[in-house]
Amino acid sequence: xxxxxxIIGFIVGVVMLLVVPAASIGFSFIHYYDTGAxxxxxxxxxxxxxxxxxxxxxxxxxxxxxxxxxxIEDLRVVISDTFEGRYGADGSKAxxxxxxxxxxxxDASLYTKLQTIIDAGRTEFQQSQxxxxxxxxxxxTLTNQLWSGFxxxxxxxxxxxxxxxCRIVVDTGTREQFKTxxxxxxxx
Amino acid sequence: xxxxxxxxxPSLLVTLGLFIWHRYQYDKSxxxxxYRSYMKTQEVTLKEFLISCGLTVILAAVSxxxxxxxxxxxxxxxxxxxxxxxxKYKDSVSCExxxxxxxxxxxxxxxxxxxxxxxxxxxxxxTTAGNLTIDRVDRQGSSTPxxxxxxxIGEYATQAYNYMNYLKNDKHTLFKANASGGAGIPQPxxxxxxxxxxxxxxxxxxxxxxxxxxxxNLNVNYVVVTGKNRDFIDSIVKDWEGVDINQILIxxxxxxxxxxxxxxxxxxxxxxxxxxxIKDIEDSSIGKPVNNQLVxxxxxxxxxxxxxxxxDEFIEKKEEYRPxxxxxxxxxxxxxxxxIVTHIYMKRNPVA
Numbered sequence: 001x002x003x004x005x006x007i008i009g010f011i012v013g014v015v016m017l018l019v020v021p022a023a024s025i026g027f028s029f030i031h032y033y034d035t036g037a038x039x040x041x042x043x044x045x046x047x048x049x050x051x052x053x054x055x056x057x058x059x060x061x062x063x064x065x066x067x068x069x070x071x072i073e074d075l076r077v078v079i080s081d082t083f084e085g086r087y088g089a090d091g092s093k094a095x096x097x098x099x100x101x102x103x104x105x106x107d108a109s110l111y112t113k114l115q116t117i118i119d120a121g122r123t124e125f126q127q128s129q130x131x132x133x134x135x136x137x138x139x140x141t142l143t144n145q146l147w148s149g150f151x152x153x154x155x156x157x158x159x160x161x162x163x164x165x166c167r168i169v170v171d172t173g174t175r176e177q178f179k180t181x182x183x184x185x186x187x188x
Numbered sequence: 189x190x191x192x193x194x195x196x197x198p199s200l201l202v203t204l205g206l207f208i209w210h211r212y213q214y215d216k217s218x219x220x221x222x223y224r225s226y227m228k229t230q231e232v233t234l235k236e237f238l239i240s241c242g243l244t245v246i247l248a249a250v251s252x253x254x255x256x257x258x259x260x261x262x263x264x265x266x267x268x269x270x271x272x273x274x275x276k277y278k279d280s281v282s283c284e285x286x287x288x289x290x291x292x293x294x295x296x297x298x299x300x301x302x303x304x305x306x307x308x309x310x311x312x313x314x315t316t317a318g319n320l321t322i323d324r325v326d327r328q329g330s331s332t333p334x335x336x337x338x339x340x341i342g343e344y345a346t347q348a349y350n351y352m353n354y355l356k357n358d359k360h361t362l363f364k365a366n367a368s369g370g371a372g373i374p375q376p377x378x379x380x381x382x383x384x385x386x387x388x389x390x391x392x393x394x395x396x397x398x399x400x401x402x403x404x405n406l407n408v409n410y411v412v413v414t415g416k417n418r419d420f421i422d423s424i425v426k427d428w429e430g431v432d433i434n435q436i437l438i439x440x441x442x443x444x445x446x447x448x449x450x451x452x453x454x455x456x457x458x459x460x461x462x463x464x465x466i467k468d469i470e471d472s473s474i475g476k477p478v479n480n481q482l483v484x485x486x487x488x489x490x491x492x493x494x495x496x497x498x499x500d501e502f503i504e505k506k507e508e509y510r511p512x513x514x515x516x517x518x519x520x521x522x523x524x525x526x527x528i529v530t531h532i533y534m535k536r537n538p539v540a
Binding site for chain 1: 189190192193196197200201203204207208211212215234237238241244245361362363458459460461463464466467468471472504505507508
């Protein structure tokens with residue numbers, strides 16, 4: 001009878017050692033399943049937000065400079081290239097050049113206002129890229145870590161699924177510089 | 189969950205080991221021996237063992253809670269909400285001052301709780317930013333505190349509230365400057381119960397700023413300096429870069445004619461989603477005199493363009509938290525210690 005107490009105790013201990021960790025692993029799975037789903041949704045949201053920043057500021061410039069509707073697609077392209085840094089640090093000049101070429105009148109106060117909008121838009125676009133970069137970095141870390149990575153993979157979340165969305169917009173010049181390790185030569 | 193398992197498994201193994209070892213010692217001792225009769229008085233029953241097992245689960249869950257509290261405490265930050273005093277009154281509350289008198293007769297002790305007063309009084313000030321209580325000047329609160337007497341209905345009042353700032357301790361984020369600027373101008377804080385000065389260095393605009401803050405749920409702060417270079421202005425912004433979620437910091441360097449020479453505006457998370465507002469205020473203010481009219485212009489821009497960042501915007505930072513080795517060791521040892529002490533207690537005192 002006394003020996004059976006030891007056996008019962010042993011069985012209870014072993015069952016608890018199996019059941020409690022299994023339950024906690026189950027909770028952990030649910031947590032990472034939900035976290036992964038929320039993070040993927042946010043990564044997509046921030047990707048959209050980058051595009052939205054371009055669209056919002058295109059419309060701000062259109063309204064401020066009273067750009068005719070027929071030029072909106074051209075303006076969108078110029079703004080997109082400006083925000084993405086294709087024209088370098090003085091990218092706003094390209095926008096002003098485009099405005100002049102299309103004979104849109106710009107007085108001094110409008111010039112300042114447009115400068116404000118373009119500067120704000122570029123920074124906002126860059127921050128939207130940074131935001132995506134941060135959440136992607138967190139997601140990548142989680143998928144690479146032992147426990148969270150195992151659980152996220154089990155739940156079907158892996159970094160490869162969002163790798164394309166996580167790619168940030170970098171102008172070709174910058175990409176080339178990082179690839180070659182050589183900055184462009186400044187000519188005087 | 190890692191913390192839960194790392195606390196639960198060792199303490200359950202220890203509990204199980206102690207139970208088996210103790211039962212084995214008890215069973216192998218012969219009937220009628222002194223050892224057996226000694227052990228019998230200190231037997232751990234199966235029921236007590238099951239209670240110990242249940243306790244290990246509860247302890248591990250508590251440890252997980254402690255770990256989450258440590259994690260969340262790193263995110264707690266303070267924001268200020270401004271309002272005006274709307275009412276003040278004396279509130280009757282149950283007496284907080286009690287004492288016990290115990291008497292012993294026939295080895296039985298009986299304790300009775302007595303209260304010093306029938307009721308106590310709180311001196312409450314009601315504001316649109318939240319209620320507060322002025323300290324009592326006597327134990328019961330029956331005398332009117334002079335500070336409560338001097339509270340004026342309609343005067344500005346500020347209250348501090350905690351919120352979860354997920355950027356607070358993030359050393360790697362792109363949305364907060366982590367280096368200190370070293371300008372040495374501290375952020376304004378509440379003083380004298382509810383008073384708050386949102387303007388540093390230019391009292392002429394303080395009334396206007398207080399009025400706006402009290403109606404907006406925002407905490408707009410102005411720092412006005414004279415004859416400083418851009419580096420100094422930037423270092424103030426850097427010092428305050430952890431600006432609160434509802435805060436807007438405007439730093440102005442005055443020219444000799446009291447006009448704006450240089451201006452920097454900062455909002456939460458490095459101006460995330462508020463770049464247009466920041467650039468618009470900065471660009472439109474240069475060269476203008478600093479006065480109530482300029483402040484009104486700023487407020488009008490804030491009203492139309494300020495974007496409130498949701499408090500959970502950076503919530504994924506929670507997932508980056510990793511408990512320190514010290515905390516893990518502490519929690520594991522705590523669990524083991526409680527398991528062992530529980531076993532010893534049950535061995536000496538029959539519980540079930």
